Amino acid sequence: MSQTASIKDVATHAQVAVGTVSNVLNYPDRVSQRTKERVLKSIAELGFVRNDAARQLRAGQSRTIGLIVLDVGNPFFSSVARAAEDAATALGSVVLVGDSGQDASREAHYMDLFQEQRVQGLLISPVGDVGARIDTLRERGVPTVLVDELADTERCSSVSVDDQEGGYLAAKHLLDTGRRRLAFVGTPSIRQVASRLKGAQRAVAEVSGASVEILDSAGQTVLAGRQVGNGLVERSPEERPEAVFCSNDLLALGVMQSLTMLRTVRIPEDIALIGYDDIDFAISAVVPLSSIRQPTEALGRTAIELLAEEQDNGGTKHRAVVFTPELVVRQSTAGSPN
Amino acid sequence: MSQTASIKDVATHAQVAVGTVSNVLNYPDRVSQRTKERVLKSIAELGFVRNDAARQLRAGQSRTIGLIVLDVGNPFFSSVARAAEDAATALGSVVLVGDSGQDASREAHYMDLFQEQRVQGLLISPVGDVGARIDTLRERGVPTVLVDELADTERCSSVSVDDQEGGYLAAKHLLDTGRRRLAFVGTPSIRQVASRLKGAQRAVAEVSGASVEILDSAGQTVLAGRQVGNGLVERSPEERPEAVFCSNDLLALGVMQSLTMLRTVRIPEDIALIGYDDIDFAISAVVPLSSIRQPTEALGRTAIELLAEEQDNGGTKHRAVVFTPELVVRQSTAGSPN
DNA sequence: ACTCGTCTTTGAATCGTTTCATTTGTTACG
DNA sequence: CGTAACAAATGAAACGATTCAAAGACGAGT
Structure with missing residues (x-):
């Protein structure tokens, strides 16, 4: 009954x-x-x-696509996720989102889970070394697309943004506006962050007398940014960098909070600040934040498209799509120092 | 092989x-x-x-909990979702998140989907009239917990925040700091928004000479806020309200962007501004935004707890947990007018 | 009346687990 | 030596859908 x-x-x-x-x-x-x-x-x-379980059992495959991101709280990823969901829905699939929180064991946990669910395919922003698992999945007919990470096209497809170019653009902009002593804030153990740093260093190398100091942050969040910012405020003015490039907008907003809190440091006059991702909140910051924009919708949509391609060709051909980031100048890097 | x-x-x-x-x-x-x-x-x-499908088929139930939110891009909901996920993981369950986008048909779509998946339980911030469907689910042994919405405890459990009280707190604060001509920005067709408005109106009614104008926004996003803000900027100074209460922080940030863009209106001197939710970005806004804080982690965690309770008691007893919101004063409502 | 072709309907087999009543194996004890 | 008691292993049945070869129904053509 x-x-x-x-x-x-x-x-x-x-x-x-x-x-x-x-x-x-x-x-x-x-x-x-x-x-x-x-x-x-x-x-x-x-x-x-x-009963979907019965259908799947018979069909041998689900209509589910797994997506593992580094942090759903980060607007960059939630935007990518949303675009992927929309694209998947159009194809009659559902996207399951897992948050690895940049933790390799949580990442592995979600991979296990998705494999048990017999997902159609996997989209992943990897933390740990997932190469072997991706190979296993491919052998079993589960295609994988790396998101926000360049793939070896022998192995699988990927959608990414040229992070080194983005880092170069950001640093170049700071240098072009007259700043010389730069600081880079982020966690270089994350590949994207390392690439952005590398790009920045390349730009710095092109200008004589320019330097970049690396400030390792504890994570990529607003809170981590605030901690780094507090460290900067405590320094004597001459020891402070003239410009700070944060590896994402959350960090930049955190740094901005600390710097503006005590009103001893002015942005952009004393310290220029640029972030990365151009999240919606960047424009409405205390001082509207310059940033590097990434095409999040295109990333999500393309990821699903590549997955569909792989399903069609049986996971034999792979393609790496690379988008180009874009500099967005706002007040936080306006004018020049002195 | x-x-x-x-x-x-x-x-x-x-x-x-x-x-x-x-x-x-x-x-x-x-x-x-x-x-x-x-x-x-x-x-x-x-x-x-x-093979999870086979397990589920045999077990007759999945280890999945469905969660339908109004907007995953809204930090309020992503925070609730994350808390729910963490709590569910601790219980060995997985949370599937669906985004209704405040659209009743998408909501229905996700309910269908979750029912086909034979979810353990459903957490939902309802848009349309879901009473009948909830009854059906309950009869079939699938408990539902309303999230951010007060439930009739004859029917199901719920976790919510006293929105009317929150609205009252916000408006009272604006009135206490000397503002009289208030404006309310939001979409009153959404229940939470309507309650916040009602609370605000109650506060206004307590003060002679106070008034509140209603500005219906096209949605609850930054973009919608910017549109409303543009309308305010176009008004002559004497026609503008002295204070604006936005039904969420995204709207408030949008309004703030418009108002500060042209520099003809000062916040809080000319117009005071208060939002709702106290998202992480409120503090780092152009003018740090006053807001009404909601206990998002508690909401998510408690929702899962109530679901577990219902599973234990066979869905016979229901409980409505109501949290109290909290006023957070920042610069956007500092001082007094004139 | 018979055959052929087309359209509809049938129901057993299958997918990969879990469950549980039985069987088999081992040890202890009188 | 017989058997009770217990532990371990077995394998058929069930979950609920889809598939597909086969059967059934019906009309047209000869």
């Missing part, structure tokens, strides 16, 4: 065979008008709802 | 019965040390991974 009705119950109720009910659901054209009506009526009366 | 191994393959390989393999996985104590080792070795060699 109150329990869920199965296809068998529907068949009994409508006085047809189970196969017929299944046909009504999956191949309506094969069933005569009269029978179809009767079956649909029974379905409605019993409140029948398909 | 490259295909996935089943429990049967493992059994053959380890020369035991399928039931034994299952026991190794689920009741290791029932199996002798020697057999266990042999089976585990086979599992490793074949790279066996449990």
Whole structure:
């Protein structure tokens, strides 16, 4: 009564065979008008709802796509995730989002989970070394697309943004506006961050007398940025950098909070500040934040497209799509120092 | 070879019965040390991974909890979602997040999906009228907990925050600091927004000469806020409100962007501004934003707890937990007008 | 009346687990 | 030596859908 009705119950109720009910659901054209009506009526009366587990078991595959991101709280990733979800929905699939929190063991946990769920495919911003697992998945027919990370196209496809170029753009901009003593804030143990740093260092190397100091942050969050900012405020003015490049906007906003809190440091006059990602909140910061914009929607959409491609070609051909980031100048890097 | 191994393959390989393999996985104590080792070795060699669909089919229920939110891009909801995920993980469950985007049909879509997945339970911030569906789910043994919405405890449990009180606190604060002509920005068709408005109106009614104008926004996003803000900037100074209460922080940040863009309006001198939710970005806004803080972690955690309670008592008893919001004063409402 | 072709319907087999009543094996004790 | 008691291993049945070869229904053509 109150329990869920199965296809068998529907068949009994409508006085047809189970196969017929299944046909009504999956191949309506094969069933005569009269029978179809009767079956649909029974379905409605019993409140029948398909059991997805049974379907999947039979089909051998789910309609689910796994997505593992570094931090869902980060607007960059939530934007990518949303774009991926929309694209997947259009294809009749569902996206399951897992948050690794930049922790390799949580990442592994989600990979296990997704493998147990027999996902159609996997989108992942990797933390740990996932190469071997990706190989295993590919052998078993589960294509993987790296997100925000360049892949070896022998192995799998990827969508990414040229992080080194982004880092170069940011540092170049700071140098172009007259700053020489730069600081880089971030966690270089993360590959994207390391690349951005490398790009920045390349720009610095091009200008004589320019330098870049590395400030390792404890994470990539607003809180971590605030800690780094506090450290800067405590320094004597001459020891402070003239410009700070943060490896993402959350960090930059945190640094900005610390710097502006005590009003002893002015942005951009004393210290210029630039972030990365151009999240929606960058423009409405205390001092509107310059940043490097990444095409998040395109990333999410393309990731799903590449996955579909792999499914079509049986996971034999891989493609690496690389987008180019864009400099967005706002007040936080305006004018020049002195 | 490259295909996935089943429990049967493992059994053959380890020369035991399928039931034994299952026991190794689920009741290791029932199996002798020697057999266990042999089976585990086979599992490793074949790279066996449990098929979750088959497990669920047999079990009749999944380890999944569905969560439907109004907007994952909103830090309020992403924070609630994260807390719920953490709490669920501790219980060995997984949370599937669906974004209704405040659209009843997308909401219905996700409810269908979750029902097909035979979720353990459902957490939902409802848009449309979901009462009937919740009843159906309950009859079928799927408990529901309303999130950020007060429930009729005859029907289901809920976790919410006293929105009317929050609205009252916000408006009272504006009035206490001397403002009289208030404006409320939001979409009152959303219940939470309507309650906040009601609370604000109550506060206004207590002060003679005070008034509140309602500015209906097209959504609850930064963009919608910017549109409303543009409208305010265009008004002559005497037609502008002295204080603006936005039904969430995203709107408030949008309004702030418009107002500060042209520098003709000063915050808080000309117009005081207060938001709602106290998202992380409120503090780092152009003018640090006053807001009403909601206990998001507690909401998410408690939602999962209530779900667990319902599972224990068979969905017979329901409980409505209501949290109290808190005023957070920052610069955007400092001082007094004139 | 018979055959052929087309359209519809049937129901057993299958997917990969878990469960549980049985069987088999081992040890202890009278 | 017989058997009770317990531990370990077995394998068929069940979960609920989809698939597909086969059977059934019906009309048209000869």
